[in-house]
Amino acid sequence: MNEILDAKTGLKEALPTVFGYIGIGIAFGVIGHASGFSTLMVVLMSVIIYAGSAQFTTVSMLAAANPIASIVLATFLVNSRMILMSTTIAPFFKKDSTVKNVTIGTLLTDESFALGMNKLNYTKSKLSFSWFNAVNLVAYLTWIFATLIGAGLGNFVSDPKQLGLDFAIVAMFMGLLYLQVISDHSLKLTLQLTVVALTIVLTFISMIILPKNLVIIVVTLVGCGLGVVLKNAFFK
Amino acid sequence: MPSSNEILLTIVLCGVVTWLSRVIPFVLLKYVKLSKGVIEFLSFVPIVIMTTLWFSNLFTVNTGHLPTLNLAYAIATLPTFLVAVITKNLLAIVAIGIVSLAVLRAMGMA
Incomplete structure (x- = not known):
């Protein structure tokens, strides 16, 4: 690229x-x-x-x-x-x-x-x-x-x-x-890796408790929210 | 099986809701400026969505039970990841991914 x-x-x-x-x-x-x-x-x-x-x-x-x-x-x-x-x-x-x-x-x-x-x-x-x-x-x-x-x-x-x-x-x-x-x-590497790891966990849990159609959208919303919280709490 | 007209109506309506999801933000954002908080939230969309699209594809969902791991996919991910680290080239990554899975299947895995 x-x-x-x-x-x-x-x-x-x-x-x-x-x-x-x-x-x-x-x-x-x-x-x-x-x-x-x-x-x-x-x-x-x-x-x-x-x-x-x-x-x-x-x-x-x-x-x-x-x-x-x-x-x-x-x-x-x-x-x-x-x-x-x-x-x-x-x-x-x-x-x-x-x-x-x-x-x-x-x-x-x-x-x-x-x-x-x-x-x-x-x-x-x-x-x-x-x-x-x-x-x-x-x-x-x-x-x-x-x-x-x-x-x-x-x-x-x-x-x-x-x-x-x-x-x-x-x-x-x-x-x-x-x-x-x-x-x-634009985002710190450690923050990105943390968010990726959390998203993997979230996706796994969502696949158990949510209907298939909702997994991606719910994980995306929650994952991005967690990212913002983490960034402001630990990565400032 | 529904009638042709019902199928066509469903296709058009599904097309309209999908199109609106894609287009409305483009039209709105020409007039609305996003707040800093929203921009910060959106800055996580790429990695979160790519992680979900990748990881959820390794499983079959059975709501209420543990998802079933697609073992061949999981194994094929390893050489594919190695190629990603070595080449940093998307075409090579996809090509090796396809070949890895084809080889696994030829060996009787999956």
């Missing part, structure tokens, strides 16, 4: 995220197809909802004929972390037009958010529309394409996991977390 913020650099730097989208996108297509949805509907979910693994929730609830309101609520809850990510990213685009802001927001993902946060460590805390939009577009197009492949493959492949692609997303978030911790000097 470097300090250049043009579209071409964005395309290049988005490459590592592509594997995650391909892995999950294909899996989503296969599962959507296997759950009885037409290729068109499965692809429309990726085009319109565009919510990564949250779409698995949508598909399984739809297939089980849950009421529409509860499906929409579950999808909202799983994706409510987007509010926090958008709020974190938006200040870097304050000078850009509303149209550009809405464009960035519309295609923002966990991956482009994490990549953008990493990029800040190389650019003296600046982001550009062209860089971010390029990253977002790579993500969106790969996601749709992978879904289409998966829905088509559904007839032939029963287990998309054989290739190990499902681990791409886990490896990627671990990698982005590591790179973030070693390169972000």
Whole structure:
């Protein structure tokens, strides 16, 4: 990663995220197809909802004929972390037009958010529309394409996991977390490591006591709150 | 299985709530300045969310019971982490992660 913020650099730097989208996108297509949805509907979910693994929730609830309101609520809850990510990213685009802001927001993902946060460590805390939009577009197009492949493959492949692609997303978030911790000097290293350790504990406890859909948003809210408390109590 | 219209309506509504979650902060923050406390809170979002997204993916959730560890994922994390420390290169990290898991599966783990 470097300090250049043009579209071409964005395309290049988005490459590592592509594997995650391909892995999950294909899996989503296969599962959507296997759950009885037409290729068109499965692809429309990726085009319109565009919510990564949250779409698995949508598909399984739809297939089980849950009421529409509860499906929409579950999808909202799983994706409510987007509010926090958008709020974190938006200040870097304050000078850009509303149209550009809405464009960035519309295609923002966990991956482009994490990549953008990493990029800040190389650019003296600046982001550009062209860089971010390029990253977002790579993500969106790969996601749709992978879904289409998966829905088509559904007839032939029963287990998309054989290739190990499902681990791409886990490896990627671990990698982005590591790179973030070693390169972000705005928070002290000991504080960051403490927050990471606490978040791991919080996540584990939440997985026991909370419904799956609530784990990420609750842990994020509590974890960030604890971070603020720790910072003010011990790391001033 | 619901009808095509019901499916389509659900997709559109899910799309709208997700889109609003993404876009509203961008529009609002053009006009509202965040307080120092909120900015401090948000400065923890990246590491907390990346930790949760990584760690929760290593498990299968069974609410009310202990989550089930995906052993192959946990083992594959080790070489992947090593590559992260050595290369600091995201593409290498992801590639070795995929290969590690494929090798584990080929060996009959998972």
